[in-house]
Amino acid sequence: MRAFEELMAFERQTQALGQIAGRLGWDQETMMPRGSAEQRGEEMAAIEAVLHARRSDPRVGEWLEQAATEGAVEEAHVREIRRAYERARKVPEALASRLARVTSEAQGKWASARADEDWEAFAPVLEEVVALKREEGAALAEGGDIYDAMLQDYEPGTTAAEISAIFDAMRPRLVALRAAILDQPEPKGIVGTFPAGKQMKLTRQLARAFGYDMARGRVDKAVHPFSSGSGMDVRITTRTNEQDPFNCLYSTIHEVGHAAYEQNIDPAYLLTPLGRGVSMGVHESQSRIYENQIGRSAAFTGYLYEQMTAIFGSISVENAREFYSAVNCVRRGYIRTEADEVQYNLHIMLRFDLERALMAGDLQVGDLETAWNDRFEADFGYRVDMPSNGVLQDVHWSVGLFGYFPTYSLGNVYAGCLHQAMCAALPDLDAQLAQGVTETATGWLRVNLQRHGGLYAPREIIETASGIAPSEGPLLDYLEAKFTDLYNL
Amino acid sequence: MRAFEELMAFERQTQALGQIAGRLGWDQETMMPRGSAEQRGEEMAAIEAVLHARRSDPRVGEWLEQAATEGAVEEAHVREIRRAYERARKVPEALASRLARVTSEAQGKWASARADEDWEAFAPVLEEVVALKREEGAALAEGGDIYDAMLQDYEPGTTAAEISAIFDAMRPRLVALRAAILDQPEPKGIVGTFPAGKQMKLTRQLARAFGYDMARGRVDKAVHPFSSGSGMDVRITTRTNEQDPFNCLYSTIHEVGHAAYEQNIDPAYLLTPLGRGVSMGVHESQSRIYENQIGRSAAFTGYLYEQMTAIFGSISVENAREFYSAVNCVRRGYIRTEADEVQYNLHIMLRFDLERALMAGDLQVGDLETAWNDRFEADFGYRVDMPSNGVLQDVHWSVGLFGYFPTYSLGNVYAGCLHQAMCAALPDLDAQLAQGVTETATGWLRVNLQRHGGLYAPREIIETASGIAPSEGPLLDYLEAKFTDLYNL
Numbered sequence: 001m002r003a004f005e006e007l008m009a010f011e012r013q014t015q016a017l018g019q020i021a022g023r024l025g026w027d028q029e030t031m032m033p034r035g036s037a038e039q040r041g042e043e044m045a046a047i048e049a050v051l052h053a054r055r056s057d058p059r060v061g062e063w064l065e066q067a068a069t070e071g072a073v074e075e076a077h078v079r080e081i082r083r084a085y086e087r088a089r090k091v092p093e094a095l096a097s098r099l100a101r102v103t104s105e106a107q108g109k110w111a112s113a114r115a116d117e118d119w120e121a122f123a124p125v126l127e128e129v130v131a132l133k134r135e136e137g138a139a140l141a142e143g144g145d146i147y148d149a150m151l152q153d154y155e156p157g158t159t160a161a162e163i164s165a166i167f168d169a170m171r172p173r174l175v176a177l178r179a180a181i182l183d184q185p186e187p188k189g190i191v192g193t194f195p196a197g198k199q200m201k202l203t204r205q206l207a208r209a210f211g212y213d214m215a216r217g218r219v220d221k222a223v224h225p226f227s228s229g230s231g232m233d234v235r236i237t238t239r240t241n242e243q244d245p246f247n248c249l250y251s252t253i254h255e256v257g258h259a260a261y262e263q264n265i266d267p268a269y270l271l272t273p274l275g276r277g278v279s280m281g282v283h284e285s286q287s288r289i290y291e292n293q294i295g296r297s298a299a300f301t302g303y304l305y306e307q308m309t310a311i312f313g314s315i316s317v318e319n320a321r322e323f324y325s326a327v328n329c330v331r332r333g334y335i336r337t338e339a340d341e342v343q344y345n346l347h348i349m350l351r352f353d354l355e356r357a358l359m360a361g362d363l364q365v366g367d368l369e370t371a372w373n374d375r376f377e378a379d380f381g382y383r384v385d386m387p388s389n390g391v392l393q394d395v396h397w398s399v400g401l402f403g404y405f406p407t408y409s410l411g412n413v414y415a416g417c418l419h420q421a422m423c424a425a426l427p428d429l430d431a432q433l434a435q436g437v438t439e440t441a442t443g444w445l446r447v448n449l450q451r452h453g454g455l456y457a458p459r460e461i462i463e464t465a466s467g468i469a470p471s472e473g474p475l476l477d478y479l480e481a482k483f484t485d486l487y488n489l
Numbered sequence: 490m491r492a493f494e495e496l497m498a499f500e501r502q503t504q505a506l507g508q509i510a511g512r513l514g515w516d517q518e519t520m521m522p523r524g525s526a527e528q529r530g531e532e533m534a535a536i537e538a539v540l541h542a543r544r545s546d547p548r549v550g551e552w553l554e555q556a557a558t559e560g561a562v563e564e565a566h567v568r569e570i571r572r573a574y575e576r577a578r579k580v581p582e583a584l585a586s587r588l589a590r591v592t593s594e595a596q597g598k599w600a601s602a603r604a605d606e607d608w609e610a611f612a613p614v615l616e617e618v619v620a621l622k623r624e625e626g627a628a629l630a631e632g633g634d635i636y637d638a639m640l641q642d643y644e645p646g647t648t649a650a651e652i653s654a655i656f657d658a659m660r661p662r663l664v665a666l667r668a669a670i671l672d673q674p675e676p677k678g679i680v681g682t683f684p685a686g687k688q689m690k691l692t693r694q695l696a697r698a699f700g701y702d703m704a705r706g707r708v709d710k711a712v713h714p715f716s717s718g719s720g721m722d723v724r725i726t727t728r729t730n731e732q733d734p735f736n737c738l739y740s741t742i743h744e745v746g747h748a749a750y751e752q753n754i755d756p757a758y759l760l761t762p763l764g765r766g767v768s769m770g771v772h773e774s775q776s777r778i779y780e781n782q783i784g785r786s787a788a789f790t791g792y793l794y795e796q797m798t799a800i801f802g803s804i805s806v807e808n809a810r811e812f813y814s815a816v817n818c819v820r821r822g823y824i825r826t827e828a829d830e831v832q833y834n835l836h837i838m839l840r841f842d843l844e845r846a847l848m849a850g851d852l853q854v855g856d857l858e859t860a861w862n863d864r865f866e867a868d869f870g871y872r873v874d875m876p877s878n879g880v881l882q883d884v885h886w887s888v889g890l891f892g893y894f895p896t897y898s899l900g901n902v903y904a905g906c907l908h909q910a911m912c913a914a915l916p917d918l919d920a921q922l923a924q925g926v927t928e929t930a931t932g933w934l935r936v937n938l939q940r941h942g943g944l945y946a947p948r949e950i951i952e953t954a955s956g957i958a959p960s961e962g963p964l965l966d967y968l969e970a971k972f973t974d975l976y977n978l
Contacts, residue, residue, distance in 0.1 A: 016535035019528070020513060027512065031520070035704035036722035039508070042760060046505035050539055215524035233525035271531060 003066035004074060008272065010063070011081055014054045015271040019229060021047045026228040026235050030220045045100070052096065056088035073274070076455050080273030083156065090139050099132050103400045110398035119369050119387045126397060127365040130358055133402050137359060147359045150403035154280040155410060157457050160356060163406045166413060167349050170472045175379065177480055178342050182332065184487045187325035190308075191316035196240040198311055203238055203252040205307075210290055211442040212236070212256045213263050225251035227258035227287075231270045234262045245308070246327065250291055257290030258283055264446045265453035274454040280404065282458050284411020285418060286445065292341050292412075293419040293478070294441050299433035301327050307436070328486055332382065334389035341412075342479060346379050348409040351394070355402050416475025417466035418445065492555035493563060497761065499552070500570055503543045504760040508718060510536045515717040515724050519709045534589070541585065545577035562763070565944050569762030572645065579628050588621050592889045599887035608858050608876045615886060616854040619847055622889050626848060636848045639892035643769040644899060646946050649845060652895045655902060656838050659961045664868065666969060667831050671821065673976045676814035679797075680805035685729040687800055692727055692741040694796075699779055700931040701725070701745045702752050714740035716747035716776075720759045723751045734797070735816065739780055746779030747772055753935045754942035763943035769893065771947050773900020774907060775934065781830050781901075782908040782967070783930050787813050788922035796925070817975055821871070823878035830901075831968060835868050837898040840883070844891050905964025906955035907934065 024047065028040055054060075064082055069075050106125040113122035137146035148159050204219055217229075222237035229235055236255040240248045261277050269275040277283040294300055298320075305323040308315055317323045330340045336347035354371055357363035363371055372391040373384045384390035396404055422444050423429060432440045448465040455461075462470050483489065513536065517529055543549075553571055558564050595614040602611035626635035637648050693708055706718075711726035718724055725744040730736045750766050758764040766772040783789055787810075794812040797804055806812045819829045825836035843860055846852035852860055861880040862873045873879035885893055911933050912918060921929045937954040944950075951959050972978065 012531070013535040013538065016528075016532045017539065020509065020532050020536055023513070023516065024509060027516065031707065033703070033705050033707055033722060033724075035702070039505075039721035039759065042501070043505045043509050043512075046502040047509055049502060050506065213524070214522070216522050218520065218522055232528035233522060235522075270528065 002068070003063045004069060004078070007060065007063035007067055007081065008077065010054070010057075010060065011077075011273065012271045014051065015273070015275065017047065017051055017054070019231070019233070019271070021051065022228050022230075023233070026237075029222045029224070029226070030237060041104070048100070052088060052093070055084050060085050061089075073455065077273055080454055083152075084273070087140065087153070090142070091136055092139065095132065095136060095139065099129075099136060099400060102128050102132055103398065106398040106400075107395065110392065110395060114388050114392040117386050117388055117392075119392060122392065122398070123365055123368075126368075129398065129400055130365055133400050134359060134361070137402075147356050147403060150359065151406075154404050154407045155458055156279060157459060158281075158410070163352065163410065166470075166472045167345075167352065167406075167409065170345055170409075170413075170476060171349055171379075173476050173480070174342060174346055177483060178330070178346070179381075180489050181330045181342060181483055181487050184489070186331065187329050187486075188317055188322055189329060190245075190323070190326050192312050192314060194242050194245040194312055196242060199240045199242075199245050199248045200238075202245075202307065202311055203248050206249060207236070207252055207256050209436060210253055210256045210294075210438050211260050211264075211446070216263055217259060219252070225255050227255045227262070230262045230276045231265070231267075234259045245312070249304075250295060253295040254287045254291040257287035260290070260442060260446070261286040261450045264450040266451050269453045269455075276454060278452075278454045278456065278461060279458040280407035281410035281414060282449075282461060284408055285414035285462070286411075286450065288411050289415040289418055289422075289445065290442070293415055294433065294438060296327050296341070297430070297433055298324050299430040300436070300438070302434050303436040325486055328482070330483070330487075332380075334376075334384060335393055342483060343380075345409045345412060348405055350375050350379060351396075351405040352409075355397070355405065359402055410470075413472050413475050414462045414466075414470055416472070416478055417462055417468055417470055418449070419478060420474040421448075421466040421468075491557070492552045493558060493567070496549065496552035496556055496570065497566065499543070499546075499549065500566075500762065501760045503540065504762070504764065506536065506540055506543070508720075508722070508760070510540065511717050511719075512722070515726075518711045518713070518715070519726060530593070537589070541577060541582070544573050549574045550578075562944065566762055569943055572641075573762070576629065576642070579631070580625055581628065584621065584625060584628065588618075588625060588889060591617050591621055592887065595887040595889075596884065599881065599884060603877050603881040606875050606877055606881075608881060611881065611887070612854055612857070615857075618887065618889055619854055622891050623848060623850070626891075636845050636892060639848065640895075643893050643896045644947055645768060646948060647770075647899070652841065652899065655959075655961045656834075656841065656895075656898065659834055659898075659902075659965060660838055660868075662965050662969070663831060663835055666972060667819070667835070668870075669978050670819045670831060670972055670976050673978070675820065676818050676975075677806055677811055678818060679734075679812070679815050681801050681803060683731050683734040683801055685731060688729045688731075688734050688737045689727075691734075691796065691800055692737050695738060696725070696741055696745050698925060699742055699745045699783075699927050700749050700753075700935070705752055706748060708741070714744050716744045716751070719751045719765045720754070720756075723748045734801070738793075739784060742784040743776045743780040746776035749779070749931060749935070750775040750939045753939040755940050758942045758944075765943060767941075767943045767945065767950060768947040769896035770899035770903060771938075771950060773897055774903035774951070775900075775939065777900050778904040778908055778911075778934065779931070782904060783922065783927060785816050785830070786919070786922055788919040789925070789927070790816050791923050792925040814975055817971070819972070819976075821869075823865075823873060824882055831972060832869075834898045834901060837894050839864050839868060840885075840894040841898075844886070844894065848891055899959075902961050902964050903951045903955075903959055905961070905967055906951055906957055906959055907938065908967060909963040910937075910955040910957075 021044070024040070024044060032040060060081065064078065064085060067078055069078050102125070106129050109125045110122055113119065133150070134146060137150050140152070141149035145160065151158055151160065207219060208214060216232045217234045217236065220235070220237050221239055223239065225236070225238050227234065227236045236252065236259050238248050238252045238255065261283060265275055301324045302320040305320045317326055328340065330342050333339065333343070336344065339347055350372070354363065354368065354375070358365070358368070369387065369391045376390065377383045422441060426440055426444060429440060449461055452461055456464060459470055510533070513529070513533060521529060549570065553567065553574060556567055558567050591614070595618050598614045599611055602608065622639070623635060626639050629641070630638035634649065640647055640649065696708060697703060705721045706723045706725065709724070709726050710728055712728065714725070714727050716723065716725045725741065725748050727737050727741045727744065750772060754764055790813045791809040794809045806815055817829065819831050822828060822832070825833065828836055839861070843852065843857065843864070847854070847857070858876065858880045865879065866872045911930060915929055915933060918929060938950055941950055945953060948959055
């Protein structure tokens with residue numbers, strides 16, 4: 001056998017084991033009995049240990065040295081395997097297992113600190129996490145920038161400088177747009193009776209309409225919406241709030257964006273490094289364009305308005321235009337996950353700047369809460385009232401995710417580029433969406449982006465699909481046009 | 490670290506990975522989308538390969554050589570690890586993976602052959618399975634008896650001669666009892682409306698009443714009832730038939746017997762070789778005593794009669810005695826899984842004799858259907874009418890389970906011994922069961938047997954718990970007394 005083939009056979013098993021670990025995570029959030037957590041912790045640790053050992057197996061290094069590749073696909077395989085191998089080899093096992101232990105503990109402390117509104121109870125363990133992540137970052141960076149090294153875990157090929165340039169261009173235009181909107185009267189919200197069962201029925205109907213293949217997936221309820229798995233088994237979750245059906249419906253459309261990306265990758269890449277979405281940012285571009293540019297468009301909300309009044313009866317808005325306004329309402333708030341399209345990126349920029357400062361050693365955990373609250377006030381105009389609305393609102397840092405937040409906004413930026421190209425390519429788009437037909441849009445994404453999986457690097461696939469280098473321009477143009485119309489600015 | 494501790498740390502991870510493989514199996518039967526089977530096949534193969542490599546890892550051999558043990562628990566750990574290690578080392582990897590491939594194919598062919606009533610379509614692949622299993626048996630036996638070597642996978646320490654001696658003593662008494670019963674008029678069955686939702690509610694209530702801990706388990710529907718997992722995550726499945734509620738209720742009680750055994754093992758043995766039921770026979774003794782000696786007793790069925798009439802209204806039997814007769818009805822039939830307490834073991838003896846002959850080379854697969862039908866007629870008095878009622882009814886042989894069938898009857902024999910001792914120890918037993926209180930009985934089993942997990946060998950734990958060496962006497966005495974009363978013999 002060629003070294004390349006031996007490498008791929010080994011890698012295929014590793015990918016299969018990775019899918020199993022992911023399915024265990026799904027089970028934990030949906031099906032696992034509440035008394036099983038401790039045993040599950042050991043099971044997860046066992047399979048993670050197997051995965052780490054395989055990723056850093058010296059035979060992989062030998063095969064990589066000997067592997068002769070033919071063509072772009074084989075080269076991409078080797079590129080991705082090498083990246084995972086080098087990453088696994090750079091981080092000493094003792095550090096990796098200490099990080100796993102401390103972040104597991106920190107996540108528990110974060111949850112109770114958030115419930116108790118007690119930042120001081122969380123700060124000491126976050127300090128440990130930050131110290132360990134800096135140590136890991138230094139090992140990964142090998143003398144280069146720590147934060148740039150961390151970004152490679154989520155958005156390979158990007159740098160903090162690139163992201164900064166984009167964010168610096170976005171911030172003033174978003175702050176100005178937000179201020180103009182909040183000067184206007186708040187649109188009417190929907191009010192009605194939204195039984196959970198009916199929401200779930202509609203949400204499954206929307207999932208299918210957006211191209212989610214239920215024969216290779218399923219929709220369950222969980223505390224947090226997520227998508228899990230690749231290839232032939234990609235499952236999503238949602239949740240219902242009987243006062244607010246948009247929570248269920250739009251989180252489903254969002255997760256369907258992630259899930260459809262995984263389902264639509266060329267089956268030839270199944271259980272290979274190319275058989276998964278190429279980066280967190282590109283992944284998020286799919287969930288965002290499904291949720292926002294398509295799902296929150298005037299055309300599609302017109303269709304959704306008809307569906308909702310048919311299912312739920314009166315919902316206290318009088319017509320499709322009022323419904324469109326309600327779906328896109330911009331409100332004062334503190335919480336990233338509840339933010340609208342305009343404010344969302346401001347939440348991300350705040351986290352990006354703070355986490356870079358933490359990793360650079362320019363900001364200490366002891367000063368983090370104050371830094372958060374000051375920055376929030378500067379961008380949003382009012383002060384954080386309690387830690388769960390501020391520095392304790394997100395789980396990410398407790399589990400060691402530094403470098404992850406900016407990929408959410410990169411996803412929005414990518415979605416803006418893709419949407420611009422899609423609109424140019426599909427003159428009938430709005431007419432189709434107004435009928436509830438999303439296949440034209442999702443089909444365009446499938447053909448131009450999703451099917452390629454990990455074949456092209458993130459910037460490359462966005463550029464190939466949208467015809468322009470990733471830039472904040474299209475997103476900002478879209479937001480300004482949409483909200484100028486919505487709010488008569 | 491002592492060699493023993495290194496061995497145990499490695500083994501603990503292996504056990505955790507084994508639990509993961511089991512949970513994947515559960516997912517496959519309950520939750521997996523129908524389009525995911527092919528990918529799941531690769532995932533299962535990947536984790537099985539990891540497990541096989543770990544069980545036969547040369548380091549395990551070195552640790553076993555060096556491990557100094559202290560006390561009975563450490564000795565039992567080493568005994569169980571050594572057994573798994575030697576088994577894994579004896580079977581060449583090429584044979585193991587060929588067996589996995591051929592049995593996977595054979596299971597598919599069996600299912601379609603059974604649906605088509607086409608024995609000839611299945612025979613050739615069964616021939617392959619038999620040849621491979623004989624090869625595996627020869628590798629395991631190292632010159633000894635092939636079938637005895639196979640039995641060790643399911644009932645360590647037993648031999649075909651021992652089982653034969655028990656079965657030879659059972660057969661004439663069971664044949665005579667069966668004949669006497671079938672000379673009597675058939676008792677009335679229950680008739681009524683049994684909605685699936687109400688069956689599931691009652692089945693969950695019964696599961697809890699029999700000591701199943703729902704905080705560390707769950708009940709779902711599946712095509713076949715089964716129990717899956719050990720320790721803190723033990724899940725069961727059931728199924729509903731709206732004409733026949735006993736199918737759901739008694740399969741649940743049966744699976745709760747398996748599940749409670751796994752849940753009640755000393756937590757100190759969690760994720761060790763002692764943290765699981767010690768053998769298939771001892772496992773079956775628990776499911777059978779829950780289902781039959783307790784669940785089908787006059788006392789408990791009196792309680793169940795009240796519950797069922799309260800839930801389902803009229804069920805066409807007039808009183809608890811008629812209900813007890815309906816629950817224990819002995820009917821002519823062909824199918825092992827539908828057989829009553831009297832006839833069940835005759836089905837097993839048939840399979841035991843045929844599979845021993847196959848493994849010894851005394852019977853060819855080409856002659857198997859005729860041999861089955863002749864033996865069936867000799868024991869049951871009428872001829873098999875179609876293959877799905879005969880040689881094609883069970884999945885076991887297609888997946889290479891030779892040596893497994895006799896453990897079902899061993900379980901019944903063990904249950905007889907345990908029940909005799911339990912009745913002697915608990916004079917109030919019937920009074921409690923008549924109130925629906927099963928804790929007295931299940932508590933006795935927990936303390937005397939279940940908590941020990943794999944600490945004692947199968948015969949040893951039955952002897953310790955019941956005070957007598959395993960023997961068919963108590964089971965036959967119990968069956969003769971029960972059915973003499975039920976049928977006025």
